[in-house]
Amino acid sequence: MNRSNWPGWFITMEGGEGAGKTTAMRKLAQRLEDRGLDMVMTREPGGIAISEQIRSLILDPAHVSMDPRTEALLYAAARRQHLVERVEPALQRGAIVLCDRFVDSSLAYQGYARGIGMEEVWDINRFAVHRTMPDITLWFDIEPEEGLERIRANRSREVNRLDTEQLAFHQAVRQGYERLARQFPDRIVRVDASQSETVIQEQIIDILSERTQDFGPRMCK
Ligand SMILES: Nc1ncnc2c1ncn2[C@@H]1O[C@H](COP(=O)(O)OP(=O)(O)O)[C@@H](O)[C@H]1O
Numbered sequence: 030m031n032r033s034n035w036p037g038w039f040i041t042m043e044g045g046e047g048a049g050k051t052t053a054m055r056k057l058a059q060r061l062e063d064r065g066l067d068m069v070m071t072r073e074p075g076g077i078a079i080s081e082q083i084r085s086l087i088l089d090p091a092h093v094s095m096d097p098r099t100e101a102l103l104y105a106a107a108r109r110q111h112l113v114e115r116v117e118p119a120l121q122r123g124a125i126v127l128c129d130r131f132v133d134s135s136l137a138y139q140g141y142a143r144g145i146g147m148e149e150v151w152d153i154n155r156f157a158v159h160r161t162m163p164d165i166t167l168w169f170d171i172e173p174e175e176g177l178e179r180i181r182a183n184r185s186r187e188v189n190r191l192d193t194e195q196l197a198f199h200q201a202v203r204q205g206y207e208r209l210a211r212q213f214p215d216r217i218v219r220v221d222a223s224q225s226e227t228v229i230q231e232q233i234i235d236i237l238s239e240r241t242q243d244f245g246p247r248m249c250k
């Protein structure tokens with residue numbers, strides 16, 4: 030497995046809408062915290078002023094005409110700022126960083142589903158992330174219909190522009206993730222996200238304990 034140069038562990042959550050990424054990440058974060066581990070839970074705008082402003086531009090329902098390349102560049106810019114302000118300092122001090130979506134979202138959504146091309150989106154993202162890629166990426170895989178139904182069933186979750194895309198788009202996103210998982214088998218691990226929250230958490234613990242030498246045993250006690 031390719032391990033980044035940082036003392037900490039960088040773990041990202043990926044997958045379609047309603048797959049249960051945020052739910053599972055919070056549960057995992059609680060577990061790590063209960064065990065006294067240094068943990069940072071984040072997502073890309075993450076309260077970082079520059080990234081928050083960029084993100085609100087992207088997700089504004091008024092901006093339906095945004096060009097796909099503009100969108101990809103904006104995501105990469107927001108990513109860069111969040112990475113240097115939030116993620117890298119935590120990795121530097123040895124923390125476990127849990128990040129809700131990262132570079133694979135751009136590759137699957139903009140690169141594959143929107144048809145820009147994964148290679149081209151990777152080119153600008155390589156510039157943005159520079160040296161910091163995730164150590165482990167958990168891919169929450171679920172039938173798009175099922176994920177979207179979960180969101181519909183829970184009205185308290187904010188509905189954003191991506192949630193209202195056509196089903197075909199979400200199916201393409203899933204295909205994009207499938208490709209990525211085949212391309213980066215050392216980094217990306219599939220989680221069967223159709224399972225219950227408890228079973229998903231067990232899958233995650235198994236994956237992490239298998240793939241992390243230092244915090245794995247401490248996490249599982
Ligand atoms: N394993 C699960 N089984 C059934 N429902 C779930 C599961 N995980 C999450 N949910 C519910 O599905 C909805 C979407 O979950 P969320 O974690 O927000 O997904 P995501 O962050 O991947 O979009 C929420 O209402 C959540 O309570």
Ligand SMILES: [Mg+2]
Nearest residue numbers: 050051052129
């Ligand atoms: Mg979420």
